[in-house]
Amino acid sequence: MIIIFLSCETVKFGDVTFFWNGNRAGYCNSEWEEYVEFPSDSGITLNVQPKMKALEIGEKTCNAILSGTCVHIPNGDMVGHTSDVEAADVACKAAYEAVKDTFEDSG
Numbered sequence: 001m002i003i004i005f006l007s008c009e010t011v012k013f014g015d016v017t018f019f020w021n022g023n024r025a026g027y028c029n030s031e032w033e034e035y036v037e038f039p040s041d042s043g044i045t046l047n048v049q050p051k052m053k054a055l056e057i058g059e060k061t062c063n064a065i066l067s068g069t070c071v072h073i074p075n076g077d078m079v080g081h082t083s084d085v086e087a088a089d090v091a092c093k094a095a096y097e098a099v100k101d102t103f104e105d106s107g
Helices: 011-021 054-066 075-080 086-105
Strands: 004-009 033-038
Touching: 004 054, 011 033, 011 054, 011 075, 033 054, 033 075, 075 086
Parallel strands: 004 033
Antiparallel strands: none
8 A cells, every 4th residue: 555655856856755754765665655756847947837747747646645645746845946936826826736637637
């Protein structure tokens, strides 16, 4: 049974897998955890592409969310580091829409 489902882009993947596991690299227990990494777009700053891979992550994580596992969508965090408030707003809304759309599509 998967208890923790970590799914995010390359730009945040190391942080998620490291900090969520008590500052350890790799799985704490591979029977309980599943990691899915989405390659980040290269050569594009986050404030230019603030939606990042939210839709792809939202689609992939629907079943994980419904089963009660932990999911991380990093848009607001990563784009917030650019100090571009308008882009951060778009990033947060993209993450919200990805999860909302995923749940609505799953019926």
